[in-house]
Amino acid sequence: MSQHHRVVKAPRMQARVSLEDVSALARGCAVLGTGGGGDVRPAAVAARGAIREYGEVPLVRLDELPGDALVLPLSGIGAPTVSNEMIQSADEPLHIRDEIERIFGRPPAAVMSSEIGGGNGVSPVAWAARLGLPLLDADAMGRAFPEVQMVSMYVAGIPANLVVMADVLGNVVTIRPVDGLWSERIARAVCVASGSSALMADYVLTAAECAGAVIEGTVGRAIAIGRATEGAQDPLAALEAELGAVRLVTGKLTDLERRTTGGFARGTVTIEGTGGDRGRKLTLEIQNENLVAIEDGVVRAMVPDLITVVDSQTATAVQTESLRYGQRVTVLAWPCDPLWRTPKGLETAGPRAFGYDLDYVPVEAIETAGSAA
Amino acid sequence: MSGGAGVTGRLRIGIDVGGTNTDAVVLDEADRVLAKAKRPTSPDVTEGLRAALDAVLGEVAEPTLVTRVMLGTTHATNAILERRALGRVAVLRLGAPATTSVPPLSDWPEDLRKTVSAGAAIVGGGHFVDGRPIAPLDADAVRRFLGGTPADAVAVTGVFSPATADQENEVAEIVRAELGEVPVSLSHEIGSLGLMERENATVLNAALYGVAREVTTALQAVLDARGLRVETFFAQNDGTLMAVGYAARYPVLTIGSGPANSIRGAAYLSGVPDAIVADVGGTSTDLGVLVSGFPRESAAAVEIGGVTTNFRMPDILSIALGGGTVVGQEPRSVGYRIAREALVFGGATPTMTDAAVAGGRGVVGTHPVPDEWRDRLADAVRRIDELVADAVDRVALGRADRPLVAVGGGAFLLPDELPGVPEVIRPEHAEVANAVGAAIALASGRLETIVPAAGGGNHRATLIDKARQEAAARAVAAGADPASVQIVELSEIPLSYLPEPAVRLHVKAAGPLAR
Numbered sequence: 001m002s003q004h005h006r007v008v009k010a011p012r013m014q015a016r017v018s019l020e021d022v023s024a025l026a027r028g029c030a031v032l033g034t035g036g037g038g039d040v041r042p043a044a045v046a047a048r049g050a051i052r053e054y055g056e057v058p059l060v061r062l063d064e065l066p067g068d069a070l071v072l073p074l075s076g077i078g079a080p081t082v083s084n085e086m087i088q089s090a091d092e093p094l095h096i097r098d099e100i101e102r103i104f105g106r107p108p109a110a111v112m113s114s115e116i117g118g119g120n121g122v123s124p125v126a127w128a129a130r131l132g133l134p135l136l137d138a139d140a141m142g143r144a145f146p147e148v149q150m151v152s153m154y155v156a157g158i159p160a161n162l163v164v165m166a167d168v169l170g171n172v173v174t175i176r177p178v179d180g181l182w183s184e185r186i187a188r189a190v191c192v193a194s195g196s197s198a199l200m201a202d203y204v205l206t207a208a209e210c211a212g213a214v215i216e217g218t219v220g221r222a223i224a225i226g227r228a229t230e231g232a233q234d235p236l237a238a239l240e241a242e243l244g245a246v247r248l249v250t251g252k253l254t255d256l257e258r259r260t261t262g263g264f265a266r267g268t269v270t271i272e273g274t275g276g277d278r279g280r281k282l283t284l285e286i287q288n289e290n291l292v293a294i295e296d297g298v299v300r301a302m303v304p305d306l307i308t309v310v311d312s313q314t315a316t317a318v319q320t321e322s323l324r325y326g327q328r329v330t331v332l333a334w335p336c337d338p339l340w341r342t343p344k345g346l347e348t349a350g351p352r353a354f355g356y357d358l359d360y361v362p363v364e365a366i367e368t369a370g371s372a373a
Numbered sequence: 374m375s376g377g378a379g380v381t382g383r384l385r386i387g388i389d390v391g392g393t394n395t396d397a398v399v400l401d402e403a404d405r406v407l408a409k410a411k412r413p414t415s416p417d418v419t420e421g422l423r424a425a426l427d428a429v430l431g432e433v434a435e436p437t438l439v440t441r442v443m444l445g446t447t448h449a450t451n452a453i454l455e456r457r458a459l460g461r462v463a464v465l466r467l468g469a470p471a472t473t474s475v476p477p478l479s480d481w482p483e484d485l486r487k488t489v490s491a492g493a494a495i496v497g498g499g500h501f502v503d504g505r506p507i508a509p510l511d512a513d514a515v516r517r518f519l520g521g522t523p524a525d526a527v528a529v530t531g532v533f534s535p536a537t538a539d540q541e542n543e544v545a546e547i548v549r550a551e552l553g554e555v556p557v558s559l560s561h562e563i564g565s566l567g568l569m570e571r572e573n574a575t576v577l578n579a580a581l582y583g584v585a586r587e588v589t590t591a592l593q594a595v596l597d598a599r600g601l602r603v604e605t606f607f608a609q610n611d612g613t614l615m616a617v618g619y620a621a622r623y624p625v626l627t628i629g630s631g632p633a634n635s636i637r638g639a640a641y642l643s644g645v646p647d648a649i650v651a652d653v654g655g656t657s658t659d660l661g662v663l664v665s666g667f668p669r670e671s672a673a674a675v676e677i678g679g680v681t682t683n684f685r686m687p688d689i690l691s692i693a694l695g696g697g698t699v700v701g702q703e704p705r706s707v708g709y710r711i712a713r714e715a716l717v718f719g720g721a722t723p724t725m726t727d728a729a730v731a732g733g734r735g736v737v738g739t740h741p742v743p744d745e746w747r748d749r750l751a752d753a754v755r756r757i758d759e760l761v762a763d764a765v766d767r768v769a770l771g772r773a774d775r776p777l778v779a780v781g782g783g784a785f786l787l788p789d790e791l792p793g794v795p796e797v798i799r800p801e802h803a804e805v806a807n808a809v810g811a812a813i814a815l816a817s818g819r820l821e822t823i824v825p826a827a828g829g830g831n832h833r834a835t836l837i838d839k840a841r842q843e844a845a846a847r848a849v850a851a852g853a854d855p856a857s858v859q860i861v862e863l864s865e866i867p868l869s870y871l872p873e874p875a876v877r878l879h880v881k882a883a884g885p886l887a888r
Binding site: 041046079084089091092126169255324326 | 471473474475476480499501502503505532533566567672673674681767769877
């Protein structure tokens with residue numbers, strides 16, 4: 001895998017997440033959500049509220065933490081309809097922190113987002129503020145994925161042997177599963193008993209273990225993505241440049257077929273080119289996230305590379321559930337983190353992990369081959 | 374136009390207070406337009422209302438035959454946008470220890486929060502999605518909060534109250550016992566699932582009680598001055614009416630009634646139940662879709678004055694094209710100065726009105742279009758057609774079998790042929806379609822709750838039946854004739870990741886006003 005396509009660019013000077021950073025972070029997380037990852041808006045409200053009450057959140061790089069410092073990856077689990085109605089208790093992160101301290105004999109040193117894409121990339125700001133902890137500038141996906149084993153720690157071979165969950169009433173459950181599958185199965189059951197919404201820490205690990213097992217720089221990157229489009233003359237061009245993305249098509253959404261199977265919102269979206277792209281036609285295959293982009297029977301980009309649909313005017317990311325006929329959109333695709341391009345990474349979250357009988361080809365390789373042809 | 378001699382039977386007046394104009398119409402029992410008037414909307418809203426009402430009443434031979442007045446007004450919207458005349462609200466949420474991560478009014482603009490909030494508390498209570506209580510209602514905490522928080526009104530929002538409303542009702546009883554006449558807004562009567570958005574709408578509603586009193590008093594004064602003894606109704610955001618007593622309790626529902634009225638009015642005037650409606654004003658054109666006589670509703674969250682709510686508002690696409698829009702400088706519009714500044718009125722500013730006149734689409738103004746402008750205005754006509762065709766395509770969602778009904782003062786700007794519509798209909802009285810829409814509207818009630826998914830057996834059937842009855846009861850409370858109320862909408866949205874399969878049930882009932 002050539003290094004010049006690494007997602008992580010040079011280290012940024014983003015040292016903290018301030019009140020003013022939250023909207024840029026939310027915009028960026030929506031872009032990295034590739035259509036999924038949950039709504040960023042309620043998460044941004046919670047993050048702003050927590051910063052107002054508890055102060056700005058320091059953003060730390062992995063190399064700034066001592067090797068034995070505990071990193072706490074946090075994510076919400078449950079049904080979005082429920083979490084938007086029965087909003088989290090402010091104390092859920094505290095309960096998890098206390099339990100971790102009981103188990104490890106020391107408190108966690110930093111919070112990490114399990115999934116930078118969508119609302120789960122924004123909420124950790126609120127949790128870190130509440131805990132008075134810094135936020136690690138990293139996450140476990142570099143994007144959004146629908147299943148719990150689709151995390152960098154799994155790809156790196158770290159065992160899923162501890163899950164700690166807290167609910168709105170303060171019930172705390174510690175699970176010591178035998179593997180990732182049981183981790184998912186038991187966590188879901190606990191979540192249902194807790195009213196279908198809970199906060200969860202899994203893969204609690206030391207800073208030393210994090211090296212090579214998390215995707216670094218993604219919080220700063222999300223903020224930079226959000227900033228790039230704010231007040232830009234041409235937000236779309238600015239976003240494209242910031243991402244280093246390939247513009248697959250600019251056009252109009254002309255067909256949208258949705259089906260719900262196996263708990264996933266699946267669908268096929270057709271975008272017909274307009275303006276300079278007139279006469280072209282791109283279809284997107286969706287399972288919660290945008291997974292495969294096809295034009296004239298040829299795949300132009302596929303998971304785990306990132307494919308995001310944005311409003312052509314504002315460059316705001318459009319979530320899969322908000323796609324509607326007639327929208328003027330542009331489809332962008334850009335390379336995933338190199339971790340996902342390893343054999344274990346592709347086995348975990350490559351096209352076949354989602355049921356597509358496709359050999360993975362990196363988006364930039366497809367693009368080069370296409371323009372050479 | 375004449376309300377000439379020989380008119381018998383009861384009359385009614387529809388009024389729509391818009392951003393630029395206040396329109397009024399008088400309709401007879403057969404829904405024929407007997408009189409119409411357009412007056413500038415005044416800064417205080419009420420003067421414009423009085424002027425429009427006086428104008429139409431002056432045309433009617435027997436004003437005493439008027440028995441009903443239907444008002445669609447921007448009073449509530451303006452009050453929120455201008456932070457004017459808003460009441461101070463004690464904001465109570467039932468849900469602790471849940472929901473404490475996002476306190477009430479967290480996402481409100483600072484100035485609006487300061488204006489409206491008398492204080493907020495999250496007390497023990499609320500329900501889980503399956504109906505179990507999160508905590509018993511902490512009635513002592515409710516009393517302590519009420520005692521320590523003097524306010525003009527109280528807003529109560531319980532977690533999952535749209536499915537389980539008993540705790541909110543219990544709090545209403547406590548407020549009555551403790552504070553007597555202080556009005557209470559209960560969230561389950563106002564919004565649907567989504568705590569923050571429903572709470573926001575409930576607090577706005579509580580803040581608007583004073584504005585609602587102001588409007589009803591002003592309207593009553595105008596009517597009394599004319600010696601009219603009438604029933605009054607208010608238009609709401611879904612294109613239906615509520616009796617004045619009901620509107621006084623749910624003033625927030627009047628927000629967004631303007632577009633709904635014009636869509637409903639267009640439906641009536643054209644006689645078409647399914648259509649695309651374009652309302653062309655001075656600064657913009659609003660496009661909406663008429664589905665079985667009602668406006669199609671928006672799926673997106675609606676922001677009012679910087680506050681997010683989950684109202685079901687008409688799905689409107691606004692484009693910067695109006696009669697006063699300056700050619701080549703969209704979205705700039707000369708607005709009400711069009712009668713001075715447009716070329717056809719002898720002015721120096723080329724407007725879309727000039728373009729339409731030059732293109733032979735209408736005869737407006739006092740001056741011919743100067744020849745040196747011909748080429749640029751021809752380009753502008755093509756621009757109009759391009760903008761409208763694009764907007765029609767956006768709202769049509771792929772269907773090309775519905776006509777376009779053109780209404781509003783600037784309807785003549787629109788072409789007679791457009792891609793994606795078989796026909797452009799220009800009904801008589803189109804310029805006052807919104808006031809007509811207010812006058813002919815039905816009364817409605819709606820309800821949202823959670824029920825088991827299909828296969829849920831008798832319990833599910835009972836719950837759905839109960840929901841239908843409650844929606845119908847709400848329509849009757851809003852003024853509908855109990856004998857002719859019908860369920861006009863019943864939709865189920867599946868919920869994911871729940872212990873038992875469940876759906877979100879939405880029911881709407883509507884019917885003509887009781888005679």
